Amino acid sequence: MQASERRGVPDSLAGDCRQAVPQVGFQATSTADQPSDTMPEVRPFDMPFGLNGGVRPATPSAKGGLASSKLDSRLLLAGAALLAMCVFAFDAFTEVHVAIAVLYVVVVQLAAASGSLRATNIAAAGCGLLTLLALGLAHEPSYAGGALARCAISLFALAISTALAVRHLRNAGAINEYVQLLNLTHDAIVVYDLGGTVKFWNRGAQTLYGWSNEEALGKDIHNLTNTQFPSSREALYASLHRDGHWEGELTRTHRDGRVLAVESRIALWKDDKGRPVAIMATNNDVTSRRDSAKELERNHAYAEEAEKLSKTGSLMRYGSDAKQMYWSRECYRILGITPETEPSLDIVIARSHPEDIELVRALDQSIRNGEPLIDGTHRLLMPSGEVKHVRFVARRSTTSPEFGQKYVGALMDITGVVAAEEALQRSMSELAHVMRLSTLGGLATTIAHEVTQPLAAIVTWADTALSWLDRPQPDIQEAKASIEQIIIDAERSTEIVKQIRAMAQKREPQRIAVPMNALVNDAARLVARECRMAMVDLELELHPNEASIKGDPVQLQQVLVNLLMNAIQAMAEIRERRRFLKVRTRVDLHAAARIEVIDSGPGLREEDAHKLFGAFYTTKETGLGMGLSICRSIVEAHGGRIWASQGNPGAVFHLELRLISEGAS
Structure with a gap:
């Protein structure tokens, strides 16, 4: 190597x-x-003037020199003074005539080594005076030419040495200042x-x-x-x-x-x-900065993976009119475009379902208008023909001269949620259909009575009409009256059959105007015979105005019949007081239709009040616990709510739905 x-x-x-x-x-x-x-x-090279110590720089003297330490400076100055006295004594009091005064150069160098410019100048001046004094003491009154020449040479050497030492100290002082700056x-x-x-x-x-x-x-x-x-x-x-x-x-x-x-x-x-x-x-x-960058990169990867799992993309809109956009990778994936594409409203509109384009434009306009919160759902039509359901939510974050209006939002792919809700709705419709069939089974006696009664009346009125016609002088008016009564009973029978068929039929829910009082009357007619058999007095307290609600008449009738049948069954064990069942309709100040079912049964237990509408919860020995749960699902699907409270005596079930008719005023 x-x-x-x-x-x-x-x-x-x-x-x-x-x-x-x-x-x-x-x-x-x-x-x-x-x-x-x-x-x-x-x-190894040396730093100029011995400035290797960057952390502990020399201390500048009063005139800006350089000294390694106070002790070293004092020792050097003491040595310089001692040497000057020795040179002076030898030059002034001995008979040896040599240029001994040249050694004053060493004195100046020792003074300069102390780092003090002032001490160096004093030493140079002192050595010059000592040279002249020694000349006077040794050669007075006559001065030989050799002595004067030696004195001049010594003074010249002393001046040159002093000039170099001063220059050295000044350079060292400047470098020391640079070192101080580097230490700052x-x-x-x-x-x-x-x-x-x-x-x-x-x-x-x-x-x-x-x-x-x-x-x-x-x-x-x-x-x-x-x-x-x-x-x-x-x-x-x-x-x-x-x-x-x-x-x-x-x-x-x-x-x-x-x-x-x-x-x-x-x-x-x-x-x-x-x-x-x-x-x-x-x-x-940069340890903290690198760790922060790694943490940021790791969090970004986590966020990107979380967006992919939740099918939620983050986005930002900013600018004077919030036209500029930023989309995360998940937004691009939801929209089915490549990440290199520049985000724009035109891309979103191009991907939107034709029937929802105006809705998308309305959401965009809400952002331009500066509304604080934006929330809307619409559909996307992909090139493959796939339809996606998305939800767009945005909140105004800040308004600044740099970014203008800034919105931070999210684009959520809720296709799976919508599909699950539709599947749940279908399941609930099927379950409601089963419960209607079960209710019809429980009302079999009432239904048979309601159907056979008009049929028997038809036969009676038909016999009466024939008897009026068989007379020698047929009474046409009486026969006509009997036939008209036959028509009324036939229509009544037909209506009953229609209601039974509607409750038994499996079909998609409808949304039509349903008169509130008529809804209660139809439900009361279905349970009237059950009330008579259970010795329950049925009372109707109806609102004077014919208010209408929007919904499916069959499903809403199912809810009322279920509440009425539950009330009748709850009063089966009541012996000490009158059994009554009251249905009250009214319109509150918030333009909502209220239907209340009030009974005189045993009432609600405190521990049952918050569980009544839960699935598979029942207080009956043979109950399935699905009736009230289905009632709640139907009511909430109609945009309403249902709850129960303690009566005096008995229980009160409250049903609240939105009005659509002018009668609600």
């Missing part, structure tokens, strides 16, 4: 490093003695050499990864943070060498073991000759 592979640096990038020459603060080793097919050892950012900024060794580590990096500046410097960034690359480290470095930069997401580990998703922007740092010397990376923690 090549050295470059071991260090994770591609050979192409390493090749540029082999020819790198030392720069200010950056160093690379020579490759003259190394094989050409191996990566040279990359010597929340981004993690890391500089490392081509081998991955960390050279700069700002406060953002410490916050992001948990490692302090002292702990991170000199460590391999990728080993320290357990970096996981999108593909491989070699591929990233190859892209970096090719493009000079790289952006992407890396997975790294915090000091406490937490896995971080890091958005990294990496730039290749090159010298003035274009040779790579270091890498600078800025990193941001």
Whole structure:
């Protein structure tokens, strides 16, 4: 394995490093003695002016210098002062005539190393004065030319050294300000050499990864943070060498073991000759954002699956007139079009059943008018000929300058629900038919009486008519009266047979105008004989106006007959008081028809009151528990309601239906 592979640096990038020459603060080793097919050892470069510590920057002095610490500064200044005294003593009080004052340059450098620009200037000025003072003390009153030359050379060297030191300190101060700025950012900024060794580590990096500046410097960034690359480290470095930069997401580990998703922007740092010397990376923690994105994507998938299971598509309409639309995938599926199609009202109208197009336009107009809640059902006619039933519900969400009117809604495929309701209605109609047959069986005696009575009357009136005609002088008027009575009884018999046939016949429900009082009279006529046999007084208290309700006369008659028969049977055990059954009709203030069936039976038990209209619940020993349940289904199918209450004595059953006649006023 090549050295470059071991260090994770591609050979192409390493090749540029082999020819790198030392720069200010950056160093690379020579490759003259190394094989050409191996990566040279990359010597870690140094940040300019020793600014490797990004997290703990140096403290600026009063004049803007740079000091590593107060203790180090004091030691350096003390050493500089001691050295200055030694140089002065040697120069002023010895007979050795050499340019010893040149050593004042070291004093200035020690003062500059303390990071204080003020101390450096004071040291330079002091050393200059000490040089002149030593010249005066050692050579007064005559000054030889050599002494003056040595003094001038020393002062010149001191001035040059001071100027360089001041320039160095000012540059260091400017760089320190840049470091401070880098520490102010929340981004993690890391500089490392081509081998991955960390050279700069700002406060953002410490916050992001948990490692302090002292702990991170000199460590391999990728080993320290357990970096996981999108593909491989070699591929990233190859892209970096090719493009000079790289952006992407890396997975790294915090000091406490937490896995971080890091958005990294990496730039290749090159010298003035274009040779790579270091890498600078800025990193941001996107763990929460990535987790949120994954959670959002997961929730979206759940919502899409839930829409598919419930056959409910979500949609949104917005804009100044709410023309712009958004549909979910389920909406497209319901409408039978591809998701690439632009949503529009024209598509919905094209899919709508011809008989429901105006209804769809009315729903659209309601949205344009800004109504707060929209709710409607209509049909879709698919290209295959299939008819779908859908329900559209929308609610006005907000009105803003950006979106205008915004409606959030749902499109539900209720084809299965409609089919189930139709099947249930058919089942209920069949069950109601069976119950009507059962009721007819219970009224067999009454029916026989109601049929035979007019037939017997017909025979009697026919004999009477013949007797009037057989006289020597036939009485035509009396015979005519007898024949007219025969016709009346025949019509009565025919009407009874029609009612019985209607109750026994299996047919689809009708919706016609049914006079409320006539409905009660017909039902009372059917149970009249049962009342007489059970010694029950039947009373009718009818509303004076002939109000009409819209419904199926046979089904409504079945409800009344069932309530009347239940009341008669409930009073069978009553001995101590009069048995009476009252049917009352009235119209309330809300223009609703009310029919009340009142009996003097034992009444309702408290525990039975809320169960009476449930399926298969009965208080009779031989009952099926279906009669009142079917009555409730019939009444609710007519848009009405039925309930029971305690009477005084007995029970009261209330039947409420909508009126359609003017008599309801």
